[in-house]
Amino acid sequence: MEEHDISIIGGSMAGFLAGISACENGIYPTIFEEHDKVGKFGKCTGVMSLNGMKSFNIDYKKCVSNYVNGAFIYFDDSEIKVEAKQDVASILYRQELDELLADIAVQKGCQIKTEEKFSKGIQENEKIKFKTNKGEYSTNYLIGCDGANSSVSANFDFPKLGKYDYAICNEIEITNITPRDKKKVEVFLDNQVLKGFFGWSVPVNEETMRIGFGVTDPLLFAESKKKFFEFKQIKPHLEKGKTLREFSYVIPINVRSQTQKQKIFLAGDSAGQVKATTGGGVIFGGNCAKIAGKVAALKTDDYELQWRKKYGSMLNTHRTIRKMLDFPNNFFLNFGLTGFKLLGGSFWLSHFGDMDFITNKTRIEVN
Structure with a gap:
């Protein structure tokens, strides 16, 4: 049985950041990835704040591929325009980012094992023993960075998320079209068509966009897709453009009530460390993964305490805003957003808004 000090399940951004953090604190982990190469294969819209990426x-x-400075938020027949004086987010090629982090992780001292899928494990005293499709291992710490449908979480009986704590999403990358504004993301709020989540259109460059939507009820997915693709801002792009790829995925939009069992940690999407407002998990999940790697390397065993103290309240704020947006019908949603617009909401978001930490005045440093 092969022995390790730290084993990380999942070869994507959270897993690599956990590994890099462990290396920087003196322990060199092994990362297990079930596919023949690392990364999410581009299954990510790729909108990430500049502040968070720092x-x-x-x-x-x-x-x-692009930088943006704001957004058009559509609801009913109205819109709110948000525009900062400078760029606030980057549009990334996610697979390239994952591969970059994999290279850094290896340079720092991580070992990456591909085509090894976690199957089952048990905790015995101070050791965690687990199996993959290729072998058996013993480790002092196990960090699950294996996504929304985490096998580590299921195997070790971590508390489950609720039925509607996931957004089921679909996205199309389409080219030969012209975005309304290359510097603006488009956001669509409609609680009849896009119940529980929202729709989006992201300018990749001058002629390519990523158009997608999500809902929290799987039974509504097919009908929501049909109706969303009929939106007046979306339909012309689909009719004129050329589809490069289309994919579906699941995003957790709530945090698990427990993310640590002794020396077993969950980080990233597997822990639900995702903004419920947008489904963005890279900044919070990545920084929580860094904490997991450091805690495992230093053997302080206070991962849950550390990450919740640093990021828990802000993730809860995103969850609260998501609940506020989930009005039972569009009348209340449109009424609330119209009032927000009339009270200067566009100005407030443009000057004080922050994608991750809600407002610049409440922003905390991520490091």
Whole structure:
């Protein structure tokens, strides 16, 4: 049986950041990835805040396709325009970012084992023993960074999320079209068509967009897709453009009530460390993964306490805003957003808004 100090399940961004953090604190982990290559294969819209990306201290600019400075938020027949004086987010090629982090992890001292899928494990005293499709292992710490449908979470009986704590999403990348504004993301709020989540259109460059939507009820997915693709801002792009790829995925939009069992940690999507407002999990999940790697390396065993103290309240704020947006019908949603607009909401978001930490005045440093 092969022995390790730290084993990380999942070869994507959270797993690599956990591994890099462990290496920087003196322990060199092994990362297990079930596919024949690392990464999410681009199954990510790739909108990431510039402030948040700074926290990872990596040169990721070669992975950027575009920068944006705001958004058009559509509801009913109205819109709210949000525009900062400078760029606030980057549009990334996610697979390139994952591969960049994999290279950094290996350079730091991580070992990556591909085509090894976690199957089952048990905790015996101070050791965790687990199996993959290729072998048996013993480890002092196990960090599950294996996504929304985490096998680590299921195997070790972590509390489950609720039925509607996931957004079921579909996205199309389409080219030969012209975005309304290359510097603006488009957001669609409609609680009849897009119940529990929202729709989006993201400018990748001058002629390519990523158009997608999500709902929290799987039974509504097919009908929601049909209706969303008929929206007046979306339909012309689908009719004129050329589809490069289409994919579906699941995002957790609530945090698990427990993410640590002794020396077994969950980080990233597997822990639900995702903004419920947008489904963005890279910034919070990535920084929580860094904490997991450091805690395992230093053997302080206070991962849950550390990450909740640093990021828990802000993730709860995103969850509260999501609940506020989930009005039972569009009348109340439109009434609330119209009032927000009349009270200067566009100005407030443009000057004080922050994608991750809600407002610049409440922003905390991520490091």
